[in-house]
Amino acid sequence: MTRRSIEIGMAVSAATFLISVPWLIPALTDNFWVSVITEILIWSLFAASANLLFGYVGLLSFGQALYFGFGMYGVALGIDHLGLSFWPAFGLGIVSAIAMALVSGVFAVRLSWHYFAIITVVFSLIFYFLAVSMKPLTGGDDGINFSLPPVFRFGGSIWSLTDPTFQYFFVLAVVSLCFFLMYRVINSPLGKGFLAIRDNDLRASLIGLNVYVLRLIAFVMAGFLAGVSGALFAFFGRYASASYMFYQVSGEAVVWTIVGGAGTMFGPLVGTTLFIVIREIVSSHWEHHSLIVGLLAILAVIFAPKGIVGLWNGWMTRLGERDAASAPPRLTLQAEP
């Protein structure tokens, strides 16, 4: 088995699994797990936004919940207050998250490291408290509920997220698209610029990269990802609440990312899955499941500081080296790492 064949095998089985979820899950277990997997997809996109900043640009944001919240409230207020239909509300959520990310990014990316981490929390706290205090508009911590408008209408047939299978595929499609976009960015010239800045920002500026502008672009992109996930979560829960803008929500995204593997494409997905599955399994038997989550976070950073995917990549590299050692030496030049 080579590394490549293992990875292709895993990708194919993951994709097959994801596509067959609405039929496979009811056959194996409770329908309820379809909605858990939907939720995992949404939150992994949120974790991906923290990962884009921390794993690929080296900026530790503790305030991604702000853009999640803007995506969420954009949808909820768009539908509930402005009477928008599905797509305009979706658009409003994403655009407001991007706009907020741009405005706060202009200030935040001037700072680096600890200061950056702290100012992102501060910005998100400011808007959290604003949302809490503007109760007539936002519903505060109790939030606002709204009823879902249909996604499409073709003649007589109406497609709406009230159908769990359609909702699952809708979320899967949007999340996959976002992950694909992120994959393209990471492997583009811009993505290599991000990595260069993460590795050594001083050197990056000396070779001619505009560190400030690149960081700002990444910050806005991360705001986009968080905004999309917030908008999806609003549709999923038919609900928006200020409590999702609190710093602990941002913190969870960072924890999921680092435990899963920061700077890897699927680390956030793995970390999010792990934590949400544990929460769902344990919380039905034992109300103190956070104890396990906390313990797991600590064990992960001690024993797998590069995260689960990082650990896996390490094994794969060793496997590759073993293969290379046993196989006759190859003389081909590997220009593409």
Next chain:
Amino acid sequence: MRDTVLLLAMNGLIWGLIIALIALGLSVIFGLLDIINIAHGDFFMVGTVLAWFSLSATGNFWIGFIVAPVIGFVIGAIIQRLVIQPIHGAAALSIVATFGLSLILQETVRITFGATPRRMLAPIQGTVPLFGIDYEIYRLFAAGIALVALAGFFLFLQHTKLGIWMRAVRHDRETAVAMGIPAQRVYVMTFGVGFALAAFGGAVAAPITTVDFRGGVDVLPFCFMAVIIGGLGNLAGTVAAAVLLAFLEGLVQSVADPTVARISSLVLMSAVLLLRPQGLFKGFTR
């Protein structure tokens, strides 16, 4: 109106002194170990809970003033040794680790103490007339204790062996190690001291706040504000900022609701971060 303003300003001032204690703990941990301690608010919360337990176990409130910092110190030292040391001061990992710690502390308290917030009766009841209002005696007493503890901590830094070691390691780790200062032990002690300060703050504050397993969540951002506005590593600045912030929040609270007060200090903090990242007081203290 004047009475309300005065009352809230006084409350703010005293709360600020207690926050200063907790924030000092955060600042030494941050300065020495380069760790953003997300669990620091929970260290405070653990202090309030320890005070509650020692009161209900012994019937004597004052025992808590000893129990909370001592147990806090021990837990802090153990945490440093078991959790913080293995990650070698990698700041990003420390955030995850302390986030995990925060969950564990909160959940442990929820299991043992329960999820219902409780109020603790102050050991000194009654009020005294002060500037024309009747003010709770215990709050004044708490302010005095906090001041004594703050002074004690600065004396500890200046005059004890551990305090001098802590300052040396903070200043220049390499030279300190070369001079034979056991840096690892200093780290363990520092984390213990940081926890003890927060826990002591919790014990002092227990009768004027609620004892609740989520009691630290609100305190944490406040401590960070004090540390940032005071200037990272500037201990005297941290104290000044904590008092100033809480006092200002108290004043704003008398004309607007507490959330607005909190928002205004956060805006102030953003301005400080962007315009004077070295803190408000740099140049005044050293």
Next chain:
Amino acid sequence: MSEPVLRTEGLIKRFGGLTAVDNLSINLAGGRVHAIIGPNGAGKTTFFNLVSGMLSPSGGRVFFRGRDITGYRPHEISRLGIKRTLQVKSVFPELSVADNLWITRQAGRRFLHPFRRAASDLETKSHVERILEQIGLSALAGRPAGTLSYGDVAMLEIGMAVISEPSLLLLDEPTCGMSPAETNRAVEKIRDLARTIDIVIIEHDMDVVFGIADDITVLAQGAILASGRPAEIAEDERVREAYLGRPEDEDFVEEAAHA
């Protein structure tokens, strides 16, 4: 006389009470290799930091081919064609050797495409492959730069300087910490580069300085102590004095006398 490549007028940099660069007016003509030497703390690296925009001067101006670049930011200066290396070797440790070169080549562009596959850029790829061959690192192309040996990192740095096609190259102690064999390899490469690029080099190794420099400027305490041809510098009494009592530079005095 043509416009000098690099000119400074009364350049000053103070750090608190310390004046690191003191009213420095320097004039470097094109087509030659300039070496800047001087005892530790003479302000050599500070001078590079001022020219490359990493520090902003407390006073004075910097001109690059007649253009006033005082106060430009590092990436702007870099895009004008002034590239530099750092004294402490500085690459992108987690990127592969090839990617280090790749991003350096691309960095000068105003627009980094956000969606195109980086690997599909054949023009950049062929540049990277050519440079890899020139610096002898083709076999290590896929290795993370952080895992390279010291000498290989130094060669990679030189490769990164070359691939961006600079018009002025500032080298800060390029051979520091290299083995003699590596030093020879680096000196050869620098000589080779000097045919097409203007080079300013800070160097402690006097073999290297006298081997490649056309002109030498000696700095002491932030000001010019002497400047001229290598032979003139070697004879200069003040230069000898500045170096006296510094054991690691005794070689220099001897060697300079024979140069």
